[in-house]
Amino acid sequence: MGVWMNLLLTSQLLSFSLKVVAGLALFLNWRRYRRDSLLLWALFFLSSSLSTVSDFTGLEVGIPLFHAAGVSFLVGGVVSLLDEEAVGVSTRSLKLVALTLPLTVSSYIILYASYVTKPVPIYISFGISGIFYTFAGVILWSVRRFYPRSGTLLSAVIILHGVHKMDYPFLRPVEWFAPIGFTLGAFFNVLEVIAFLQVVLSERFRHVGKTIGPDVIKKGVFIVPPDRFASYIEALSEFPVLAFTRKRDLPDKWEVHSLTTIEEPGNIGPTQLHRIIERTRSYLAEAHREGVTGVVVIEGLEYLMMYDDFRSLMKFLATLSDYVTLYGGMLLLVLDERSPSEKQLKTLRQVLNVGD
Incomplete structure (x- = not known):
């Protein structure tokens, strides 16, 4: 039992540390480049870190609240990136989302209520946030044209992480699984931070280029x-x-x-x-x-x-x-x-x- 609790504590501390460091790093980059996506993603990591603190301290209401705020910032950052890169989302895709997202959320709630004997409202709200987390990763897939490797990796990691978060309402009450769940979460956090940094530190994202302009260039x-x-x-x-x-x-x-x-x-x-x-x-x-x-x-x-x-x-x-x-x-x-x-x-x- 002690080993499991130590693993749980280590995973929580690692997750918290990564989120805070990533959030501060993105915020410093925002102060330099002033891209809205950077600011929103910085707030995403910092809000998510508060969700981890809430779980660690037993403040259950803070878990879904801060996580939902973080997901909102994540989606906002993704949409801002699409605007900054002039990447359009087709009307067909928007229609598909409008038709499937409410049904997906409702089906998820019904599934949870059917299989869990004592449903916990706070847990289900956390799981629903995971659906929108996954949705953000799906939207982000559109930038792979401009960020072939880093964009694809970031999108894939966010999607998988979102799917993992959706198991929270089902498996969080299971005592033996909690350390495993947090370990997986910490693993995804590491990949997430690496993928985010690959995107925001890329030459395309940071600057247009340092090529010396030819004589034909005039203001x-x-x-x-x-x-x-x-x-x-x-x-x-x-x-x-x-x-x-x-x-x-x-x-x-x-x-x-x-x-x-x-x-x-x-x-x-x-x-x-x-x-x-x-x-x-x-x-x-x-x-x-x-x-x-x-x-x-x-x-x-x-x-x-x-x-x-x-x-x-x-x-x-x-x-x-x-x-x-x-x-x-x-x-x-x-x-x-x-x-x-x-x-x-x-x-x-x-x-x-x-x-x-």
């Missing part, structure tokens, strides 16, 4: 005709450009988001201008912190004009221009000036303060 907004765009592609082929485009054959160094109605990770719909704004803001802010002139390319304005009214498009471009000015970046608008009317072209130049 401001520029309208480039399609026939001259090829020369910019060649000149910027080794620079970490952020591009929103209809083209497919672009340099590997570029972060490319296709403008299309096809719902796939990384693609952006023609009416989702807010996602372009959010990713541009994040990219330019990171470049500014690294002392790099961030370069943003928008190729496909004619395509956007088919779906968005001219007034909305001008507001969108004015916002991008403001961020370019704020962070000292460069915005390349690839546009055949014969496409818009003379009045529209004049308005465009006035809004963006671009000369003839």
Whole structure:
């Protein structure tokens, strides 16, 4: 019995220590990079550590309360990362979640009430949080395009950890299993911290790049005709450009988001201008912190004009221009000036303060 209690205590202390260290590390990184996902994930680890303390001290109401708060921060951080990376979640996926999540929670509660002779409400609330924990891991799977190894590992670990947490209401009252459960939890915590650090310390997450910009890079907004765009592609082929485009054959160094109605990770719909704004803001802010002139390319304005009214498009471009000015970046608008009317072209130049 003493051995089991020592193992339980060791697992709890290890879990608590890892969560606090990870939370503080992510918070310090947030102070440097100011990415919302970092702050929310820092709060996730710190809230989860308080759940561990509640279990250790016997404060049962704190177990599900702090764990639920932690899961909320975890999901919020995942959604923030999707926004920062301009990763869209398809409408089909959202419909599937809307249809299955309530049924999953209800089925879980019924299963618990059926198999446990003396149900404990606090335990079941903890288990339900595990369902949403797993849900966060499933959502995170969408970032594997940008973080192939670390993103896949983090998603897989969170999913498995969430599944493990769902056994809490069933096995927590079993005295002999408690040390085993906490040992498994500590193991998942170790993997979780490693996976989180791999993502947030990666070159892509921390900064846009430290490549010295070529002479073609100049701060401001520029309208480039399609026939001259090829020369910019060649000149910027080794620079970490952020591009929103209809083209497919672009340099590997570029972060490319296709403008299309096809719902796939990384693609952006023609009416989702807010996602372009959010990713541009994040990219330019990171470049500014690294002392790099961030370069943003928008190729496909004619395509956007088919779906968005001219007034909305001008507001969108004015916002991008403001961020370019704020962070000292460069915005390349690839546009055949014969496409818009003379009045529209004049308005465009006035809004963006671009000369003839």
